[in-house]
Amino acid sequence: MSSDVAKRESAAPRQLGADEDFDVEVDIIVVGGGASGLPAALFSRWLDNQVLLLEKAPELGGTANKAAFWYWVPNNERMRELGLQDDESGFLRYCARLSVPHAYDRESPTLGMARWEYDACRAIYESASPAAELLAKRDALPYRHCEAVPDYWSELPEDAAPKGRVFVPRDARESMSDGGINGIRTMSAAARRDGVDIRLAANLQASVVRFNELARTGVDADFGRGERAVQQLFNGDVREEPGRTNPTMWPLSDVGPYYAALVTGGTLDTKGGPKTSVDAQVLDDLDQPIPGLYGIGNCVASASRRAYWAGGATIGPMIAFAYRAAQAADGEPIKQTATQGVHA
Numbered sequence: 056m057s058s059d060v061a062k063r064e065s066a067a068p069r070q071l072g073a074d075e076d077f078d079v080e081v082d083i084i085v086v087g088g089g090a091s092g093l094p095a096a097l098f099s100r101w102l103d104n105q106v107l108l109l110e111k112a113p114e115l116g117g118t119a120n121k122a123a124f125w126y127w128v129p130n131n132e133r134m135r136e137l138g139l140q141d142d143e144s145g146f147l148r149y150c151a152r153l154s155v156p157h158a159y160d161r162e163s164p165t166l167g168m169a170r171w172e173y174d175a176c177r178a179i180y181e182s183a184s185p186a187a188e189l190l191a192k193r194d195a196l197p198y199r200h201c202e203a204v205p206d207y208w209s210e211l212p213e214d215a216a217p218k219g220r221v222f223v224p225r226d227a228r229e230s231m232s233d234g235g236i237n238g239i240r241t242m243s244a245a246a247r248r249d250g251v252d253i254r255l256a257a258n259l260q261a262s263v264v265r266f267n268e269l270a271r272t273g274v275d276a277d278f279g280r281g282e283r284a285v286q287q288l289f290n291g292d293v294r295e296e297p298g299r300t301n302p303t304m305w306p307l308s309d310v311g312p313y314y315a316a317l318v319t320g321g322t323l324d325t326k327g328g329p330k331t332s333v334d335a336q337v338l339d340d341l342d343q344p345i346p347g348l349y350g351i352g353n354c355v356a357s358a359s360r361r362a363y364w365a366g367g368a369t370i371g372p373m374i375a376f377a378y379r380a381a382q383a384a385d386g387e388p389i390k391q392t393a394t395q396g397v398h399a
């Protein structure tokens with residue numbers, strides 16, 4: 056990596072100050088309490104670890120709260136009781152046929168999948184059933200076996216066990232629309248019962264209080280909002296109030312509803328490409344101009360590198376280089392074309 060790329064401060068491990076201590080010390084920290092985090096916390100806890108589950112939302116579940124929460128369990132115990140065969144090779148063929156239709160090869164040792172993909176499918180076959188059974192046995196995720204539910208591509212000849220692999224949380228409605236709510240409810244209850252330390256977000260209220268304090272003083276000590284002239288140009292005067300020190304900030308009301316917009320990075324233009332001379336001549340790998348070849352704009356490298364100098368800092372320079380390129384090209388000797396050469 057090039058040495059002029061600044062190291063991110065946030066990437067450095069944070070050192071504790073002399074008067075600071077950790078809030079909590081545990082064996083395992085699980086970040087996110089949804090469809091994967093909750094079972095991960097439970098399994099870790101049942102292996103006798105101290106587990107801390109951090110969830111950024113005010114409630115557990117994430118996307119899983121919206122899910123029907125079918126879960127696909129190859130070669131599960133209920134299938135075995137019913138005499139439904141689901142051997143590993145058939146399962147792997149079904150996975151491979153769908154995952155890599157372009158490369159599927161029945162004769163290949165990995166059936167055309169990359170080795171890691173093949174191994175992942177084997178791991179699913181090996182562990183989905185014991186995992187589901189353990190969750191059920193500990194009353195964290197009691198299930199209903201959906202004997203009649205087919206795989207989505209059950210017609211394929213590779214699907215040796217076209218029905219019987221799906222489970223759903225036991226108390227889900229017939230429509231299964233509340234499967235996720237039920238699954239998250241029972242897993243959360245088990246996690247609390249068994250001593251997983253669950254910490255939910257309490258951030259929003261604190262954020263509003265903090266923002267309002269700063270808005271009142273007019274100094275955004277957290278993000279520097281409104282400190283720079285250009286911020287006032289683009290985002291100034293939230294509301295008419297003569298004399299407000301920082302017109303980009305206004306205290307929020309103490310009660311909602313609040314509306315939010317995601318403010319995120321986007322791409323305005325690009326700057327990558329070949330280097331050019333001051334006259335926009337494209338340079339070769341020895342920094343020599345390629346005769347007759349000029350490049351201007353987003354297709355070539357820019358001296359601005361990581362900066363956006365000012366509003367118009369892409370088009371202004373483009374016009375400048377267009378001007379210089381036109382003059383330089385105009386001054387170049389006229390070339391004979393190959394055809395002209397043959398006839399000459």
Ligand SMILES: Cc1cc2nc3c(=O)[nH]c(=O)nc-3n(C[C@H](O)[C@H](O)[C@H](O)COP(=O)(O)OP(=O)(O)OC[C@H]3O[C@@H](n4cnc5c(N)ncnc54)[C@H](O)[C@@H]3O)c2cc1C
Binds near residue numbers: 087112
């Ligand atoms: C309508 C619908 C129906 C679906 N039905 C099914 C189905 O029947 N079967 C099926 O297999 N799949 C289904 N899915 C997909 C399934 O719900 C998701 O694939 C699954 O929930 C993903 O699990 P996850 O743990 O990765 O994410 P999530 O379940 O979303 O959990 C992630 C959690 O992490 C938290 N989080 C994120 N960032 C942070 C952070 N920085 N700090 C702390 N916490 C954080 C989130 O708030 C969230 O609670 C469905 C999805 C939808 C939307």
